[in-house]
Amino acid sequence: MKARDLAVLIGVILIIVMLVVPLPGWLLSILILCNITLALMVILVTMNMQEALQFSIFPSLLLVLTLFRLALNVSTTRSILSNGEAGGVVETFGTFVIGGNPLVGFVVFIILIIIQFMVITKGSERVSEVAARFTLDAMPGKQMSIDADLNAGLISEQQAKERREKVGNEADFYGAMDGASKFVKGDAIAGIIIVIINIIFGLIIGMTQMGMSFQEAIDTFMRLTVGDGLVSQVPALLISTATGIMVTRVAATGGNLSADVIDQLFQYPKMLFIAAGTIFLLGLTPINFFLTTSIAGVLAFAGYILLQRSKVVEEPDEELEEEVESSAMKSPENVISLLNMDPIEFEFGYALIPLVDADQGGDLLDRVIMIRRQLAIELGIVIPVVRIRDNIQLNPNEYRLKIKGNEVAAGELLLDHYLAITPGGEDDFIEGIDTKEPAFGLPAKWITEEVKDEAELSGYTVVDPPSVVSTHLTETIKQQADELLGRQETKQLIDHLQESYPILVEEVTPDPLSVGEIQKVLAKLLKEGLSIRNLPVIFETLADFSKMTNDTDLLAEYVRQSLSAQITKQYANNEHALSVVTVSGKVEKTIAEGIQQTEHGNYLSLDPEVQQSILKSISEETEKLAIREENAVLLCSPAVRMYIRQLIERFLPNVAVLSYNELEPDVQVQSVGVVNIE
Template identity: 45%
Template structure:
C-alpha cells in the first residue's frame, strides 16, 4: 500500500511543471473571476500552509542553493496573496462577509473591539516593512554586489585547491557551477525583495479601501448605521488584512533567514546550537550569573535556579567532551605527520636523478629555500607528484621529474621556471606574507606590497599574516605563497605542454596502454609512422590546448590515414575531426550552444588562395593592410563578446583552418579556431559575428 502511494507521489512530482503553470494562470483568473466564500476559505488555508512550508524550509536548508527557486516563489506567492486580497475585497464590498477564515481571524485578534485589531495590524505592517523587508532587501543588495565582485577571486581559490590536489576536476567543475548559481540567486533576490515591500504597501491600501468603501456602501445604499457599519467592516477589514499579512510576514522572515545565511554547511538550528552553546566557559559564567540572580530578593528563585543548574551542567559536559576531542586530534596529527615524512622520503628518492638538461626546473632565491624543506608539512617537493598527476589527468602528458634547485644569482624572494634550460617565467614570493587578490572594483585597504598574481595577471598585494582575518572579512581571496607558486607552475606547464612532450614521453605513453591496445600500436609503429611523426601530431594538438588523454582514438585515426599522407598538419586535422566532441565541449555554454564567429566567404577565399607551406605549417601570405583589416574586425567582435561573458570560437572551413590559426595565434592566442568538420551534428551553433577583410 505504502509503495503504491510513493509511486503515485513520484508520478505527481514529475508533473509539477504543469501544475505550477496552471497555478499561475489560476492566480491571474482569481483577480477577475469572483470566488464564493467556501472557495476563498480554501485558498486562504492554502496560502497560510504554503507560507509555513517556506518558512520552515529556510530554517532547514544548509545553503541558499538548496532553495534557489526562492526568488520566483516569492513573486508567485506575492501575486497569490494579492489575488486573494482582491477576491476578499470583492466579497466584503458586495456581500458584507468574506468567509469563516477572515471572520475568525477578526474575532480572535480584535475580539469586541476592532481598534485593537487595527493596532495589531499596524504593528505587523511596521515590523514587516521597517525591520524584516528593509533589512532583507539591504542584505540581498549587498550580497549580490559582493558575490559578483568576489567571483574572480573565488574561481582562483578553486583553481588553487585543484592545483594543490585538495579537490578533483569534477569537484572543481561542481564548485564553479555552484558559484555561478549563487551569484544568480543573490542577483535575483536583490530584485525579488522589492515584491515583499510592494505587497505590504498594497495590503495597507486594500485595507483602507475595504474599511472606507464598505462603510460608504452600506451606510448610503443599505441603510446601515454609521457605528454599526464601522464595527462590522472594521472587523472584516482587520481580519482580511491579518489573513494576508501574517503569511506575508512569515515569508518575509523566511527571506531574511535565507539571505543572511553565512555559508555554514549545516542547517540553521544545528549551526546555532553548536555556536551558541559550544563554548563551555561561556555556559559556566552564565550559570554563575543566573545563580546570583536567584539569591537576590524579589526575583523568582525557581526559574533562575533551574536555568543556572542546566547551564552549569551543560558547560561541564562540553568541557569534558572538548578534552577528549583534543587528545584524539593530537594523536591523529602525529600519525599524519609520520605518514607525510615517509611519503616525502619516497618522493625525494624518486626525484633525485639528474639530467644533462632538465625538461622542467624551478630555481629559487635563497630566501625561498624553506619552500623545499622536506621537514615542513607543506613544501614544494611534496606538491610535485600532485602536479604531475593532475597534468596527466587533464592534458594526458607524463611529466619528467621536476628539478628544484637554489640560485644565488636570483633575488632572495624570486623564483624562475625553466623549460629545457630556458627561463619562461619568473615571480616573487614572500614566505612571511600572504597574497590577497582584488575581488572586483575595490582598492586594497592594507599597508602591503603591491603585486600581480603571476598566473593570470590579476591585481594583488602581499600582506602580513596578522591581517588575514581582516582580509577575509573584506572579501579578498587570500592565498599562501606555496599555492601561488604551484598555480603559476601548472599554468606554465599548460602553456608549454607541447615543448615538454618529447619522444621519451611519447614512448612512455604508448607503453602505458600497450597491454590493452597492443594491436593499434603494433599496426601503426613502425610500419605506418615513426615515433617522431606521432610526436609531432600530439604536439600540434597540445599547442591548441587539446588534451591527448584519448590516445587510442588518436592512434587509430593515424593508422587509418597514415598511409595516405605523412604531413603532420594534415594528419592533425584528421585527428581533430575524430576528437570533435573533446574539442567542442569546453567552448559550449550552459545550454550546450556553440557561439561562433564566421569568416566572410570572400575573405576565406582570399586566405585560401594565399596559403603557403613552411616548416611551421600553413601560413597565408597576405598584404599588411589586409591582415590589419582582419585583425581589427576580429578584435572588435572578440572584445564585445568577452565583455558580455559569452564563450566563442572562430569557425572556418577545414581547408583553411590551420592557416587561420597560424595567422592569428600570436595576436589572439586565446581564440580557438574550429573547422566545420569538428562540430558534431547534434551541437547547436549560434553565429555572433562575421570577420571581414578587404581586397586591394
C-alpha cells in the same frame, strides 16, 4: 509533460483567474489556509537548509507566492465590499483579534504591519542588496582561488569545474534575491493600501447600500478588514522572515539553522554562569525574587551540564586522535599513498616565494594557467596540473622542474634584478652578473633596475624574473610533451574526438589499433615538435593505413605526410620559402643499405666511422643555417627520413628532419648545403 509540471502551470493560471473571477466564501477559506500552509513550509525549509543554493528556487517561488497572496487579497476585498463577508477563516481571525473592541484590534493589526514593513521587510531588502553586491565583487577572487588550488594540485579538474559553477550560481542567486526582496516590500505596501480601502469603502457601502448604521458598519467591516489583513499578513510575515533568514544565512558549518544556533549560542558554558549571576542580582531589586532566582537556577544548571559534557567529549577525542594517527601510520594504505607521483612538479627555494605569493604581487600561478592553455593550443594535448611547492633543500634563488619525478630543468633567479640577453658582438659594456638564459642557453646578465633603460637602448633584450621562469617552463614542457602523453591522456583525447567523429574513432580503435599503439604514434609526433591538435586528420590517416601495418614507426611517417600543410607552415618563412640542407644520394643509399629488418621492427646499423662522418657533415652544414638565423632543417627522401632522425636524435636533437612528401608542392625550397660522406 509530468503531472507535477502541470500542477505548477495550472496553479499560476488559477492565480490569474482569481484576480478577475469572484470566489465563494468556502473556497476563499480553503485558499487562505493553503496560503498559510505554503508560507509555513517555506520558512521551515529555510531554517533547515545548510546553504542558500539548496533552496535556489526561492526567488521565483517568492514571486509566485506574492502574486497568490495579492490575488487572495483582491478576492477577499471583492467579497467583503460586495457581500459583507469573506468566509469563515477571515471572520474568525477578525473576531479573535478584535475581541469586542474594534479600535484595540485595529491598533494591534497596524502594529503588526509596521513590524513587518519597517523591520523585517526593510532589513531583508537591505541585506539582499549588500549580499548581491559583495557576492559579485568577490567572484574574481573566488575564481582565482579555484585556479590557484587547481594549479597547486589541491583539487581536480572536475572539482574545479563544480566550484566554478557554484560560484556562478551563488552570484546569480543573490542577484535574484536582491530583486525578489522588492516584491516583499511592494507586497507590504499593497497590504496597507488594501486595508485602508476596505475600511473606507466598507463604511461607505455599508451605510449607503446596505442600510447599516455607523456602529454596525464599523463593527462588521472593521472585523472583516482586520481578519482579511491578518490572513494575508501572517503568511507575508512568515515569507518576509524566510527571506531574512535566506540572505543572512552564512555558509553552512555542517548543520541547519537550529543546530547552528544551539551549537554556537551555547559553545561557552561558563558564560551561562555569568548570565545566571546577573539575573540573580536583579532579584535583589523590587523585581520578583522567586522568578529571577528560578531563571538563574535553570541557567546555572544548564551551564553545569554543558561544562561536564564538554569535558567528557574532549578527553576521548584526544585519545581517539592518537589512536587514529598511530593506526594511520601502520596502515598499508598510508604507505601506498606515498607512491603517488605528480606528473609535473615545480620546486623553488624560499627566496622565490614572492613569485607565487599573490599578496606580494606574485603571478606565477596565473602564468602557469596561461602556459597550459597556450600548450593546449600549440601541441593539442592537455598538460597535467603543475604541482608548485617550496623546497628548503634548494638554494634560496634556485628552482627546478621535475617530470614524473625526474629533474629535467633547473635555474636560478634574482628577483630584484632583470635578465638582459646580450645582442651579440664584443661591445659588452653593461655591468651585471654573467649568466645564461635558462630556456635557450643564450649568454645574458643579471642587471639592476638602474641600468635597465641603458641596456634596452643598447639592444639588450631585458626580461623580468617571472617571464624568465615561465618561458623556461614553457620550452621545457614542450620538449617533454611526449613523456607527458600516456595511455590515460590518449584515452581522454580519443573520447573527446569521439564526441564529434564517432564513426572515425570506431574505425581505428580498439581494432585494429589499441590505445597504446595510438599513444606511440602521437608521442613520436610530439617528440619531433609536431602538434597533434588536428586529431581528425591523424585518425583519418590511421584508419587508411592501419589495415596494412601495425608498425607505429611507419604509421607515424604516414601521418606526417598527411600533415604536410601543418609542417610546411611550421618551418617555412612568411614568403613560403624554406632553406634546407639536403642529403646526398650516396648518403641515402648508405643508410638504406644499413637498415636491418627483424621480427621486432627495423633499425639502422652503420659502421661507426661512417656514422661519425655523416654526423659531422650534418653538423657543419646545419651551422650554415644557424648563422643565417634560420631553422636547422634537413631534407631527405621519405624512405630514409625516420632512420636519419634516429641517427641524429641524440647528438643533434634540435635539427628537424623532413622528407619531400611532408612539404607542400608550392613551397620554395632553397638548398644551402649537401650532406656527404668523406
